[in-house]
Structure formats: structure tokens, C-alpha cells
Amino acid sequence: MxxxxxxxxxxxxxxxxxxxxxxxxxxxxxxxxxxxxxxxxxxxxxxxxxxxxxxxxxxxxxxxxxxxxxxxxxxxxxxxxRDSAILDGFPEFVVYEGRATEIRLFELGVVPGLFQTPEYAAAITGGSVRRGAITEQQAEERLELLERRQRALHRVPPPQIYVLMDESCIRQRVGGPQVMADQMDYLTTVADWPNTVVQVAPFELGERRSFYTPVTLVALSDRSQVAYAESVHSGQLERDMRFVGPLLTAYHQLQAEALSQTQSVAMFNQVRKGTS
Structure with a gap:
């Protein structure tokens, strides 16, 4: 056993x-x-x-x-x-994420969960509770799972992480000026990690943006690839390279079109000044 x-x-x-x-x-x-x-x-x-x-x-x-x-x-x-706020497919994906040698993620609307500050994450889940979308217990479940996922990023050796964020992720105000300022500071810190590349896909890309929904791609030590994508009500885990391969291609295309990490950090600082 x-x-x-x-x-x-x-x-x-x-x-x-x-x-x-x-x-x-x-x-x-x-x-x-x-x-x-x-x-x-x-x-x-x-x-x-x-x-x-x-x-x-x-x-x-x-x-x-x-x-x-x-x-x-x-x-x-x-x-x-089944009243859990965690979507089907996500617990299985978290297992793969915890074993990944490389993580590539694209997010829309909000800062990717793996890099949210506790205050930013609490503001997001608190908003869901106030709307009646989830219960307070479900909010706690989400936050506890997020904390475990964030801790796993610091395992030895750490995974190589590529972060692509639509500009909407940092333009949408969440939790008030101080929460946003601290979140921008943290994204700048993340960009300094030796195992991360952080880029913003600016609004001006328009139709050149490869994705219109969030997606995460992980590479495992055996060189296999797994993709995970979510809609409002469901999560989909995909291991078949016939489907994962085109997502990887689209991801690389978006990386080439996005702002450089230096330009992206400059945008974080610009947003931070706007929240002061």
C-alpha cells in the first residue's frame, strides 16, 4: 500500500x-x-x-x-x-498542481488566486457571501484551500511559474485602496522570484488575445501535461494532448504578444499610485 x-x-x-x-x-x-x-x-x-x-x-x-x-x-x-463551493475537477487538479514542475496560468478579471494577498482573497470571497453565491462556511473552505495551494508553491525545488494576467485583473478595484496597493506590491515581489515570469496582456491586444476564459496548464516530471479550465458552474480537467497541445500553443502566442515583465511591473506601480 x-x-x-x-x-x-x-x-x-x-x-x-x-x-x-x-x-x-x-x-x-x-x-x-x-x-x-x-x-x-x-x-x-x-x-x-x-x-x-x-x-x-x-x-x-x-x-x-x-x-x-x-x-x-x-x-x-x-x-x-455537494454543497461545497469547490468545483468538480478542481480537487483533482490541485493534486497535479502540487506535483507540477511548471505552471502556466492565464486569468481574467481578478488577480490569480495563487498570488492573491490574504486581504484581497478575503474581499473576493466576502463579496460572494454578500451576494448569496456561497455561504460563510464555503468561503472559509475556499480560503483554506487557497492558503494550502499558496504554501505548496514554496516547496523544494519550486515549480517554474509563468503568469499571464489580462489587464482587467489589476484594473478592477477589490477591497479598497489599501488592499489594492498591497496587492500590487505583492505582484511586484512575485515578479522578483527567481522561478516566476509575470506578464500583463493589455487591453489593446483586442482580438489578438488567445484566451477568453481562465486556463491553467501544468507540466509534470514525466513530461506529461494537464490543463484545467473553469466556467461559472463547472471545472474541466483535460489530459489528452490533442486538446492540451493547442492550449499550449495559444499560451505561447499570448506570451509573445503580452507586455514584458519589466513593462508589467511598471503597470503594477502605475496602478498602485492610482490607489494611493
Whole structure:
């Protein structure tokens, strides 16, 4: 069981559900393959639910309760899990992100999460709470996950990180003048890291901008590539190079069109002065 992933039930509602499902399965002496046969799902699906990278759907929890003889216990817990503010596909992507040798990201509208200050991140989630888009508990879940992802950037050796931000990311005022000033200072600091390249894609690019939705591309030590993109209600993880390859090409094209890092840092300073 060298590859067995240890679970922390306190990490998230999905992790708590996964830990409980694993415990119940192991108490009966079943392997994941045996659990799969009893529920009509695949062993990789069982593994994904147990490790928190797959959502426990209503159909799955009903079948699991039936197989394990647990009444509606898992069905009730699963419903709470699906109230998570973390999109499907994202927990699995975070695993890849934590193992990446290179990270390439493009963001629109807001500063990329990996480089948000705590105050900026709190302002973003606080706005979602006030709009009723998420609960306070879900906001805490998002902030805790973001903090873990940010800490992982400082592993040894660190990943090489390429950051492309649409100009809208720094022009939109979030959290008030001081929050924005501190955020611009932090982006300038990030640009000084030896493992980062930070660029702004200016508004003037117009139709030459390669992306119209946020996207993140990660390269792993085995040279494989994974892409992750989000819409408002869903996240999509893609490993097939037939789809990832064109995204990489588009990313490199946008890097060539974007401002240099020196020009981008100058824009951060310009925005900071405007918030003073």
C-alpha cells in the first residue's frame, strides 16, 4: 500500500466523506475493486471519491448505502458534500498542481488566486457571501484551500511559474485602496522570484488575445501535461494532448504578444499610485 493516500477528514467535506467511505469499506474487508462490483462503479471511481478528487453524487451515495448497509447515512453526508463551493475537477487538479514542475496560468478579471494577498482573497470571497453565491462556511473552505495551494508553491525545488494576467485583473478595484496597493506590491515581489515570469496582456491586444476564459496548464516530471479550465458552474480537467497541445500553443502566442515583465511591473506601480 505504498501509494495509499492518507486522508485528513478536517480538510474539506469531500475529504471527510472519503475518509468515512474508506473506513466503512475496510471494516468489511473489501478492496476497492470489491466495492466497485457492489456499487456498479469502477475501482478508480471509488478511489477518486475516497481521496476527495471526485464528488459523491446522489446516485453513488444511494448505491454505497445499499451496499454497505448504512441506511441513508452516506446519502445525507453526500448531500452536504455537494454543497461545497469547490468545483468538480478542481480537487483533482490541485493534486497535479502540487506535483507540477511548471505552471502556466492565464486569468481574467481578478488577480490569480495563487498570488492573491490574504486581504484581497478575503474581499473576493466576502463579496460572494454578500451576494448569496456561497455561504460563510464555503468561503472559509475556499480560503483554506487557497492558503494550502499558496504554501505548496514554496516547496523544494519550486515549480517554474509563468503568469499571464489580462489587464482587467489589476484594473478592477477589490477591497479598497489599501488592499489594492498591497496587492500590487505583492505582484511586484512575485515578479522578483527567481522561478516566476509575470506578464500583463493589455487591453489593446483586442482580438489578438488567445484566451477568453481562465486556463491553467501544468507540466509534470514525466513530461506529461494537464490543463484545467473553469466556467461559472463547472471545472474541466483535460489530459489528452490533442486538446492540451493547442492550449499550449495559444499560451505561447499570448506570451509573445503580452507586455514584458519589466513593462508589467511598471503597470503594477502605475496602478498602485492610482490607489494611493
Amino acid at each position: 505504498a501509494n495509499r493516500k492518507e486522508l485528513d477528514p478536517e480538510e474539506s467535506p469531500r475529504a471527510a466523506f472519503g475518509a468515512r467511505l474508506r473506513r466503512l469499506r475496510e471494516e468489511r474487508g473489501w478492496t476497492q475493486h470489491e466495492m466497485a462490483e457492489r456499487t456498479g462503479y469502477s475501482a478508480p471511481h471509488i478511489s477518486g471519491v475516497e481521496t476527495g478528487v471526485r464528488t459523491a453524487t446522489a446516485k453513488f451515495t444511494v448505491r454505497a448505502d445499499r451496499a454497505l448497509g448504512t441506511g441513508e447515512a452516506l446519502t445525507r453526508q453526500g448531500a452536504a458534500t
